[in-house]
Amino acid sequence: MQDWSTEHWTSPPQVHRLNDYDHFGHPLYQRPTLDGRLHWASTETSTEYAGHIEGALTAGLRAAQAVLNGQASANRR
Ligand SMILES: Cc1cc2nc3c(=O)[nH]c(=O)nc-3n(C[C@H](O)[C@H](O)[C@H](O)COP(=O)(O)OP(=O)(O)OC[C@H]3O[C@@H](n4cnc5c(N)ncnc54)[C@H](O)[C@@H]3O)c2cc1C
Known part of the structure; x- marks a missing residue:
């Protein structure tokens, strides 16, 4: 069995600093850009x-x- 938490490249010592999920799912992340062409x-x-x-x-x-x-909606225009 593989324990990923002991693997340096998947779980480096400072990985806990990246574990901030607070902004996940924020509506801004879902907003398309480039005039709606990039989602x-x-x-x-x-x-x-x-x-x-x-x-x-x-x-x-x-x-x-x-x-x-x-x-x-583009087709309806
Ligand atoms: C070690 C580990 C274990 C995990 N275990 C679990 C688990 O047990 N259960 C679970 O639910 N989740 C697990 N996860 C989390 C899960 O893998 C991720 O949440 C999921 O893969 C995210 O999918 P994604 O499509 O958002 O991003 P990714 O799977 O990261 O896909 C992003 C893709 O974009 C590509 N990419 C990046 N930059 C560029 C670029 N500039 N141009 C073109 N392509 C690019 C990448 O190569 C990659 O193929 C684990 C993650 C890790 C690292």
């Missing part, structure tokens, strides 16, 4: 299970839906 879909953007695989999947679905919604 963010990482686990950090997720309001649920941010920092985990489930959060990454949720974020991917949200971003894909946002792209589709953007295309639909």
Whole structure:
């Protein structure tokens, strides 16, 4: 069994400084940029299970839906 917490490159001694989840899921992280052409879909953007695989999947679905919604409204113009 692999204990990732003992691996230098995945869990260096100062990793606890990176464990601030306070801003994960913030609406700013979900806001597209470049006039709606660039959407963010990482686990950090997720309001649920941010920092985990489930959060990454949720974020991917949200971003894909946002792209589709953007295309639909562009087609209506
Ligand atoms: C050691 C470890 C163990 C973990 N264990 C668990 C676990 O047991 N359960 C769990 O739920 N979560 C676990 N996680 C967390 C989980 O892996 C992440 O939350 C998840 O992978 C995030 O997915 P993501 O798509 O947001 O980002 P990532 O999986 O990091 O994907 C980002 C992708 O973008 C690519 N990329 C980065 N910069 C650029 C660039 N400039 N241009 C192009 N591509 C770029 C990267 O190469 C990568 O492929 C673990 C993480 C680590 C490090």
